[in-house]
Amino acid sequence: ETGVTQSPTHLIKTRGQQVTLRCSSQSGHNTVSWYQQALGQGPQFIFQYYREEENGRGNFPPRFSGLQFPNYSSELNVNALELDDSALYLCASSLDGREETQYFGPGTRLLVL
Amino acid sequence: GESVGLHLPTLSVQEGDNSIINCAYSNSASDYFIWYKQESGKGPQFIIDIRSNMDKRQGQRVTVLLNKTVKHLSLQIAATQPGDSAVYFCAENTGRRALTFGSGTRLQVQP
Numbered sequence: 367e368t369g370v371t372q373s374p375t376h377l378i379k380t381r382g383q384q385v386t387l388r389c390s391s392q393s394g395h396n397t398v399s400w401y402q403q404a405l406g407q408g409p410q411f412i413f414q415y416y417r418e419e420e421n422g423r424g425n426f427p428p429r430f431s432g433l434q435f436p437n438y439s440s441e442l443n444v445n446a447l448e449l450d451d452s453a454l455y456l457c458a459s460s461l462d463g464r465e466e467t468q469y470f471g472p473g474t475r476l477l478v479l
Numbered sequence: 480g481e482s483v484g485l486h487l488p489t490l491s492v493q494e495g496d497n498s499i500i501n502c503a504y505s506n507s508a509s510d511y512f513i514w515y516k517q518e519s520g521k522g523p524q525f526i527i528d529i530r531s532n533m534d535k536r537q538g539q540r541v542t543v544l545l546n547k548t549v550k551h552l553s554l555q556i557a558a559t560q561p562g563d564s565a566v567y568f569c570a571e572n573t574g575r576r577a578l579t580f581g582s583g584t585r586l587q588v589q590p
Contacts, residue, residue: 368522399577406487408568408580409523422576456522463576466511470522 368392370459370471378477379447387442387474391459397421398440399468400432403454415440416463444476452478487566489585498556500584502569507550509571513578514543514554518565526554526567556586564588 369392379385391398397416401409411424415434429445438459444451454475458468492498504512511530515523529536529543529552536543542555552569566585570578 368524370522406583408570408583409578411577411579414576416576424577458522466513466528466572466578468578469525470515472520472522 368459368469368471370457370469372455372457372471372474374474375472376475376477378479380479381447381449383447383478384443384445385447385476387444387455387457387476388439389442389457389459389471390439391457392469395459395461395469396438397460397463398434398438399458399460400440400442401456401458402426402451403456403473405453409456412442414463421463447478449478452476487583487585489587491587491589492559493589494559494561496559498554498559498563498586498588500554500556500567500586502552502554502581502584504550504552504569504571504581506571506573506579507547509573511572512543512545512552513570514541514552515568515570515580516563516565517568517583523568559586559588561588561590 371390373388399414400412403409413423414421418434431443434440454473456473458470460468513528514526517523527538540557544553566583568583569581
Protein backbone atom coordinates (compact mmCIF):
# COMPACT_ATOMS: atom_id res chain seq x y z
CA GLU A 367 0.00 0.00 0.00
CA THR A 368 1.17 3.54 -0.79
CA GLY A 369 -0.17 5.37 2.25
CA VAL A 370 -2.31 7.60 0.03
CA THR A 371 -5.96 7.47 1.06
CA GLN A 372 -9.06 8.73 -0.69
CA SER A 373 -12.65 9.19 0.33
CA PRO A 374 -15.29 8.25 -0.41
CA THR A 375 -14.60 5.02 -2.27
CA HIS A 376 -17.78 5.23 -4.32
CA LEU A 377 -20.23 8.02 -5.01
CA ILE A 378 -23.40 8.43 -7.06
CA LYS A 379 -24.57 11.89 -8.10
CA THR A 380 -27.05 13.31 -10.58
CA ARG A 381 -26.34 15.64 -13.44
CA GLY A 382 -25.93 19.27 -12.35
CA GLN A 383 -24.92 18.43 -8.79
CA GLN A 384 -21.60 19.27 -7.17
CA VAL A 385 -19.14 16.81 -5.64
CA THR A 386 -16.12 17.01 -3.34
CA LEU A 387 -13.52 14.24 -3.26
CA ARG A 388 -10.79 14.01 -0.65
CA CYS A 389 -7.22 12.80 -0.58
CA SER A 390 -4.64 12.37 2.16
CA SER A 391 -1.10 12.25 0.90
CA GLN A 392 1.63 9.88 1.95
CA SER A 393 3.49 10.99 5.05
CA GLY A 394 6.17 13.54 4.13
CA HIS A 395 4.75 14.30 0.68
CA ASN A 396 3.83 17.94 0.04
CA THR A 397 2.43 17.60 -3.48
CA VAL A 398 -0.88 16.15 -4.62
CA SER A 399 -1.89 15.52 -8.23
CA TRP A 400 -5.38 14.57 -9.38
CA TYR A 401 -6.19 12.38 -12.36
CA GLN A 402 -9.42 11.30 -14.03
CA GLN A 403 -9.58 7.75 -15.36
CA ALA A 404 -12.51 6.89 -17.59
CA LEU A 405 -13.41 3.23 -17.95
CA GLY A 406 -10.93 1.41 -20.17
CA GLN A 407 -8.56 4.35 -20.49
CA GLY A 408 -5.40 5.63 -18.88
CA PRO A 409 -5.49 8.34 -16.21
CA GLN A 410 -5.64 11.94 -17.45
CA PHE A 411 -4.02 14.75 -15.48
CA ILE A 412 -6.41 17.29 -13.98
CA PHE A 413 -4.12 19.45 -11.85
CA GLN A 414 -1.40 19.46 -9.22
CA TYR A 415 -1.21 21.25 -5.87
CA TYR A 416 2.09 22.12 -4.21
CA ARG A 417 2.32 24.14 -1.01
CA GLU A 418 -1.38 24.96 -1.23
CA GLU A 419 -1.14 26.48 -4.71
CA GLU A 420 -2.17 25.06 -8.08
CA ASN A 421 1.11 24.10 -9.72
CA GLY A 422 0.00 22.84 -13.12
CA ARG A 423 -3.25 22.03 -14.88
CA GLY A 424 -4.39 19.71 -17.62
CA ASN A 425 -7.11 20.21 -20.19
CA PHE A 426 -10.07 20.34 -17.82
CA PRO A 427 -12.68 23.12 -17.55
CA PRO A 428 -12.82 25.57 -14.60
CA ARG A 429 -15.69 23.65 -13.01
CA PHE A 430 -12.93 21.28 -11.87
CA SER A 431 -11.25 23.01 -8.93
CA GLY A 432 -9.15 22.01 -5.98
CA LEU A 433 -7.68 22.89 -2.65
CA GLN A 434 -4.68 21.84 -0.67
CA PHE A 435 -4.56 22.24 3.09
CA PRO A 436 -1.58 22.99 5.37
CA ASN A 437 -1.35 19.29 6.23
CA TYR A 438 -0.99 18.64 2.45
CA SER A 439 -4.29 16.83 2.13
CA SER A 440 -6.36 17.90 -0.84
CA GLU A 441 -9.86 18.19 -2.22
CA LEU A 442 -11.13 17.96 -5.77
CA ASN A 443 -14.39 19.80 -6.43
CA VAL A 444 -16.47 19.34 -9.54
CA ASN A 445 -19.42 21.64 -10.17
CA ALA A 446 -22.33 21.20 -12.57
CA LEU A 447 -21.69 17.48 -12.99
CA GLU A 448 -22.10 15.98 -16.44
CA LEU A 449 -22.64 12.36 -17.40
CA ASP A 450 -19.12 12.22 -18.88
CA ASP A 451 -17.67 13.05 -15.47
CA SER A 452 -18.37 9.45 -14.47
CA ALA A 453 -14.92 8.01 -13.87
CA LEU A 454 -12.37 6.86 -11.32
CA TYR A 455 -10.71 9.88 -9.73
CA LEU A 456 -7.18 9.21 -8.57
CA CYS A 457 -4.93 11.30 -6.44
CA ALA A 458 -1.20 10.84 -6.30
CA SER A 459 1.22 12.29 -3.80
CA SER A 460 4.86 13.17 -4.32
CA LEU A 461 7.60 15.34 -2.93
CA ASP A 462 8.29 18.85 -4.22
CA GLY A 463 6.28 18.45 -7.40
CA ARG A 464 8.32 15.49 -8.64
CA GLU A 465 5.90 13.74 -10.93
CA GLU A 466 8.27 10.81 -11.44
CA THR A 467 7.81 9.59 -7.88
CA GLN A 468 4.06 9.78 -7.57
CA TYR A 469 2.25 7.28 -5.40
CA PHE A 470 -1.38 6.71 -6.23
CA GLY A 471 -4.32 6.19 -3.95
CA PRO A 472 -7.05 3.63 -4.64
CA GLY A 473 -9.34 6.21 -6.23
CA THR A 474 -12.94 7.35 -5.86
CA ARG A 475 -15.42 5.85 -8.31
CA LEU A 476 -17.94 8.56 -9.31
CA LEU A 477 -21.11 7.72 -11.19
CA VAL A 478 -23.19 10.58 -12.58
CA LEU A 479 -26.76 9.71 -13.50
CA GLY B 480 -3.01 9.17 -24.73
CA GLU B 481 -5.10 7.58 -27.40
CA SER B 482 -8.47 6.24 -26.42
CA VAL B 483 -9.40 2.62 -26.91
CA GLY B 484 -12.69 2.80 -25.04
CA LEU B 485 -13.62 -0.42 -23.33
CA HIS B 486 -11.54 -2.61 -25.61
CA LEU B 487 -8.07 -2.68 -24.11
CA PRO B 488 -5.47 -4.64 -26.05
CA THR B 489 -5.03 -7.94 -24.26
CA LEU B 490 -1.97 -10.12 -23.94
CA SER B 491 -2.62 -13.66 -22.80
CA VAL B 492 0.32 -15.75 -21.62
CA GLN B 493 0.88 -19.05 -19.86
CA GLU B 494 2.17 -19.03 -16.31
CA GLY B 495 5.94 -19.27 -16.37
CA ASP B 496 6.33 -17.72 -19.82
CA ASN B 497 7.90 -14.32 -20.41
CA SER B 498 5.62 -11.38 -21.24
CA ILE B 499 6.41 -8.37 -23.38
CA ILE B 500 4.16 -5.34 -23.26
CA ASN B 501 4.75 -2.56 -25.75
CA CYS B 502 4.05 1.15 -25.73
CA ALA B 503 4.50 3.94 -28.26
CA TYR B 504 5.05 7.41 -26.87
CA SER B 505 4.62 10.75 -28.55
CA ASN B 506 6.83 13.34 -26.87
CA SER B 507 10.49 13.17 -27.88
CA ALA B 508 11.29 15.70 -25.16
CA SER B 509 10.17 13.46 -22.31
CA ASP B 510 12.81 13.03 -19.61
CA TYR B 511 11.69 9.71 -18.28
CA PHE B 512 9.15 6.97 -18.63
CA ILE B 513 7.37 4.86 -16.07
CA TRP B 514 5.51 1.58 -16.16
CA TYR B 515 2.51 1.20 -13.87
CA LYS B 516 0.47 -1.87 -12.97
CA GLN B 517 -3.20 -1.41 -12.15
CA GLU B 518 -5.22 -4.20 -10.61
CA SER B 519 -8.98 -4.14 -10.56
CA GLY B 520 -10.31 -1.67 -8.01
CA LYS B 521 -6.90 -0.22 -7.23
CA GLY B 522 -4.82 2.77 -8.22
CA PRO B 523 -1.79 2.47 -10.50
CA GLN B 524 1.24 0.91 -8.82
CA PHE B 525 4.78 1.91 -9.82
CA ILE B 526 6.78 -0.92 -11.39
CA ILE B 527 9.91 0.56 -12.92
CA ASP B 528 11.10 3.73 -14.60
CA ILE B 529 13.80 4.68 -17.08
CA ARG B 530 15.48 7.95 -17.90
CA SER B 531 15.66 9.14 -21.50
CA ASN B 532 19.46 8.81 -21.51
CA MET B 533 19.21 5.07 -20.90
CA ASP B 534 18.31 2.19 -23.22
CA LYS B 535 17.63 -0.51 -20.68
CA ARG B 536 16.92 -0.89 -17.01
CA GLN B 537 16.34 -4.03 -15.01
CA GLY B 538 14.43 -4.67 -11.85
CA GLN B 539 13.21 -7.74 -10.09
CA ARG B 540 11.75 -9.95 -12.87
CA VAL B 541 11.12 -6.86 -15.01
CA THR B 542 13.14 -5.12 -17.70
CA VAL B 543 12.27 -1.91 -19.49
CA LEU B 544 13.70 -1.14 -22.92
CA LEU B 545 13.63 2.30 -24.49
CA ASN B 546 14.10 2.93 -28.21
CA LYS B 547 14.15 6.67 -28.73
CA THR B 548 14.63 6.37 -32.48
CA VAL B 549 11.17 4.92 -32.96
CA LYS B 550 9.68 6.28 -29.71
CA HIS B 551 9.00 2.83 -28.36
CA LEU B 552 9.01 1.48 -24.83
CA SER B 553 8.61 -2.12 -23.73
CA LEU B 554 8.17 -3.93 -20.44
CA GLN B 555 9.41 -7.47 -20.17
CA ILE B 556 8.20 -9.63 -17.31
CA ALA B 557 10.12 -12.82 -16.72
CA ALA B 558 8.44 -16.02 -15.52
CA THR B 559 4.98 -14.45 -15.50
CA GLN B 560 2.83 -15.36 -12.51
CA PRO B 561 -0.96 -15.23 -11.97
CA GLY B 562 -0.42 -12.25 -9.68
CA ASP B 563 0.93 -10.33 -12.66
CA SER B 564 -2.54 -10.27 -14.22
CA ALA B 565 -3.51 -6.61 -14.42
CA VAL B 566 -3.65 -3.64 -16.77
CA TYR B 567 -0.25 -2.14 -17.54
CA PHE B 568 0.25 1.49 -18.47
CA CYS B 569 3.29 3.32 -19.71
CA ALA B 570 3.54 6.97 -18.73
CA GLU B 571 5.82 9.76 -19.81
CA ASN B 572 6.80 13.02 -18.21
CA THR B 573 5.73 15.91 -20.40
CA GLY B 574 7.15 18.75 -18.32
CA ARG B 575 3.79 20.13 -17.21
CA ARG B 576 3.96 18.70 -13.68
CA ALA B 577 2.01 15.80 -15.08
CA LEU B 578 2.40 12.30 -16.35
CA THR B 579 0.80 11.40 -19.67
CA PHE B 580 -0.45 7.84 -19.67
CA GLY B 581 -0.84 5.49 -22.58
CA SER B 582 -4.02 3.57 -23.21
CA GLY B 583 -3.01 0.42 -21.37
CA THR B 584 -2.62 -3.30 -22.07
CA ARG B 585 -4.44 -6.02 -20.17
CA LEU B 586 -2.21 -8.96 -19.22
CA GLN B 587 -3.98 -12.24 -18.58
CA VAL B 588 -1.93 -15.08 -17.12
CA GLN B 589 -3.32 -18.54 -17.73
CA PRO B 590 -2.49 -21.13 -15.03
